[in-house]
Amino acid sequence: MLEAIQLKKTYGDYDALKGLDLKVEPGDIYCLLGANGAGKTTTINLFLNFINPTSGTAKVCGIDVTAQPLETKKLLAYIPEQVMLYGNLTALENLRYFARLGGHDYTQAEYQAFLERCGLQSGAYAQRVRQFSKGMRQKVGVAIALAKQAKALLLDEPTSGLDPKASNEFSELLIQLKGEGASILMATHDLFRAKQTGTRIGIMREGRMMQELGTEDVSHADIERIYLEHMHGDAGRYAA
Amino acid sequence: MITSIARKEFAEIVRDGRFKWTAAIMVLLLITAMMTGYQKYSASIRIQQAAQTGTNEQWLDQGDKNPHSAAHYGNYAFKPAGPLSYFDNGISNYTGTAVFMEAHKQNFAIGRPASDQSAIARFGDLSGATILQLLLPLFIIFLGFTAFSGERESGTLRQVMSMGVTNQQLLWGKALGIGVAVIIVVVPCVLIGALALSMAESIDHAEGVGTRLGLLSAAYLMYAGIFLFLTLAVSAWTKHARTTLMILVGFWAFTGFLAPKAASEISKFTEPTPAFGKWMADMRAHQIRGFDGVPPFVKFAQYTKELFKEYGVTSVGELPMYFVAVRLQKLEEYDYPVFDQHYSMIRDSYAAQRRVQDKVGIAAPTLPLRSISMALSGTDLIQHVKFMTDAETYRRNMVVKMNDYLSKASVHLNETYSSSNYMRADEEVFAIVPPFEFEPPELSAMIDEHRGNFVLLALWLAAAIGLALFAANRISLERS
Ligand SMILES: Nc1ncnc2c1ncn2[C@@H]1O[C@H](COP(=O)(O)OP(=O)(O)OP(=O)(O)O)[C@@H](O)[C@H]1O
Ligand SMILES: [Mg+2]
Numbered sequence: 001m002l003e004a005i006q007l008k009k010t011y012g013d014y015d016a017l018k019g020l021d022l023k024v025e026p027g028d029i030y031c032l033l034g035a036n037g038a039g040k041t042t043t044i045n046l047f048l049n050f051i052n053p054t055s056g057t058a059k060v061c062g063i064d065v066t067a068q069p070l071e072t073k074k075l076l077a078y079i080p081e082q083v084m085l086y087g088n089l090t091a092l093e094n095l096r097y098f099a100r101l102g103g104h105d106y107t108q109a110e111y112q113a114f115l116e117r118c119g120l121q122s123g124a125y126a127q128r129v130r131q132f133s134k135g136m137r138q139k140v141g142v143a144i145a146l147a148k149q150a151k152a153l154l155l156d157e158p159t160s161g162l163d164p165k166a167s168n169e170f171s172e173l174l175i176q177l178k179g180e181g182a183s184i185l186m187a188t189h190d191l192f193r194a195k196q197t198g199t200r201i202g203i204m205r206e207g208r209m210m211q212e213l214g215t216e217d218v219s220h221a222d223i224e225r226i227y228l229e230h231m232h233g234d235a236g237r238y239a240a
Numbered sequence: 241m242i243t244s245i246a247r248k249e250f251a252e253i254v255r256d257g258r259f260k261w262t263a264a265i266m267v268l269l270l271i272t273a274m275m276t277g278y279q280k281y282s283a284s285i286r287i288q289q290a291a292q293t294g295t296n297e298q299w300l301d302q303g304d305k306n307p308h309s310a311a312h313y314g315n316y317a318f319k320p321a322g323p324l325s326y327f328d329n330g331i332s333n334y335t336g337t338a339v340f341m342e343a344h345k346q347n348f349a350i351g352r353p354a355s356d357q358s359a360i361a362r363f364g365d366l367s368g369a370t371i372l373q374l375l376l377p378l379f380i381i382f383l384g385f386t387a388f389s390g391e392r393e394s395g396t397l398r399q400v401m402s403m404g405v406t407n408q409q410l411l412w413g414k415a416l417g418i419g420v421a422v423i424i425v426v427v428p429c430v431l432i433g434a435l436a437l438s439m440a441e442s443i444d445h446a447e448g449v450g451t452r453l454g455l456l457s458a459a460y461l462m463y464a465g466i467f468l469f470l471t472l473a474v475s476a477w478t479k480h481a482r483t484t485l486m487i488l489v490g491f492w493a494f495t496g497f498l499a500p501k502a503a504s505e506i507s508k509f510t511e512p513t514p515a516f517g518k519w520m521a522d523m524r525a526h527q528i529r530g531f532d533g534v535p536p537f538v539k540f541a542q543y544t545k546e547l548f549k550e551y552g553v554t555s556v557g558e559l560p561m562y563f564v565a566v567r568l569q570k571l572e573e574y575d576y577p578v579f580d581q582h583y584s585m586i587r588d589s590y591a592a593q594r595r596v597q598d599k600v601g602i603a604a605p606t607l608p609l610r611s612i613s614m615a616l617s618g619t620d621l622i623q624h625v626k627f628m629t630d631a632e633t634y635r636r637n638m639v640v641k642m643n644d645y646l647s648k649a650s651v652h653l654n655e656t657y658s659s660s661n662y663m664r665a666d667e668e669v670f671a672i673v674p675p676f677e678f679e680p681p682e683l684s685a686m687i688d689e690h691r692g693n694f695v696l697l698a699l700w701l702a703a704a705i706g707l708a709l710f711a712a713n714r715i716s717l718e719r720s
Pocket of ligand 2: 042
């Protein structure tokens, strides 16, 4: 479970996050929507303890992230927009290294199974990742997350730049993980996929949560309309 | 966990083109230096032995003559190279390798390779020690500077930091991985050097070679450790790999070039050595004036009176020993304290200079290492001073023996003392002077002398590790 309680983050005198409350239950895929600079990445960074909150609390499975960062990180898996890997190591070596950092070890066959499950072509397993395309790198990143057997996933625009097929495979994988009881928080700009894959949607603006929706309750068109309304609120403010 | 990190770090390093080139250059230079050093060493041992044997024979074969003239004919002492001089030639290029030992005079050593060389040739004299002192740190810096800042730049640091690994584990793992990469390059070269040493023809002066090698290895390991952890500290501290490299190379240039030069200038300023001409003139004047202000001839007149009284005689002819020989020996002895005082003044100033330089080691770890390395290799000032002292002791003993023989064997000449009427001695007499043998200073004394330098190295290492831990613990992704 992921939980943000009155989470605030201030950079200098700029409030990037203004008291965010958020809860992602096991079996949830919570999609964070919002314009550029709304505070989505900031929220994810706070859960990862990459940055310290100005005030408020972020909790992973009930554990305060700031108090016990190592414990909470063990429960988390993180896939950024650009998965960064070691160019001189092969896909398998990268996967093995990160799995071990996360405290796991598997057989060669198991590592290969992770990569296969993420849809990486088998010819690439033993290739150095230097020449990998963004999509291939992203798949290794997903495999790393799978190997971590995390209770909660933090995904920051993980499919941006992926081709539709890869993107679709990724969504299916998320749905499988949801079925296994993972709590998934995903920042995205893809309203279509948010509706299709997500269980809940949160719309953020300027560091605030504007509205939360269950994807069951609304149609795709509704989501787009509500989203744009919130964004227009912004435009209206500037017009006034 | 740490070994996993180390293994990845190692794999990344050895697959990098940067590693292959720098490692190849390191190996090439080290092996060349060790081999040429070894060649020079065996050649110098051969030459030294041949020269010493030659001069010993010359002494015996000098032809029949008065024993005191034989003492004037003199003898040479040749400094044997220590077993590790092939690794670190220390100051031996500047100190001289042979001393002429003759009656009445204490001489400086001659045969200083550096004075026969151009500045370029001195640089060409790249020993194993120089390479390890200067290029090894650079090698470590090149392998390690991206450890943290490079990962920060490429973005892998975020991925790593999301995994739940502690910064300390990262630090130790990286240290181990880089350390192993350095070791697989350097250690085989050093082993080849050690192997060459064990095959060396003469290891007469190999007192405690095992201990020396052990201590040398420990000192160089500590030195490498200092640079390893400093590299990691700076890499953890800085945001960009380029900045890391600039800071580290700056420090390297400081400790390897700037600090030694500065230390040498500072020490010459605070502990000045007298100018040679003035020093020589002072000593001559002191000899004539007499050590305690009583001129030698006055002293000897006094001594003659006492001698006559002691033997109850009134003329030279009644003395039971050859008076001329007694006079020669006495005049010789009046000079001892003068020589001792003036020579030790120079030596003390050199020793004091070295201690000042060692103190600069607080700011630059290359300095204490350099001192330790020379000392253990037997090419430092202490070793040279011991050689000079041995030569002087030998010289005094040689003169005493000749004068003594003369004084006993020529008693009958007392009555008819004249320059044309003297005794002739032959090889058998000259043989009472044993051949010169150099006894290197004791290892324990050497270690005592350099205790402070070992402490300095240890402190540097502790500080470097402390700094690395501190920098690693404060790694933050807050501003990236
Ligand atoms: N290190 C920083 N220093 C100063 N301001 C920052 C820093 N990091 C983020 N911000 C600011 O915080 C705000 C929120 O940024 P954040 O990255 O969370 O937005 P986002 O919702 O992820 O946007 P995007 O959709 O573009 O990824 C932005 O205005 C950004 O400029
Ligand atoms: Mg973002």
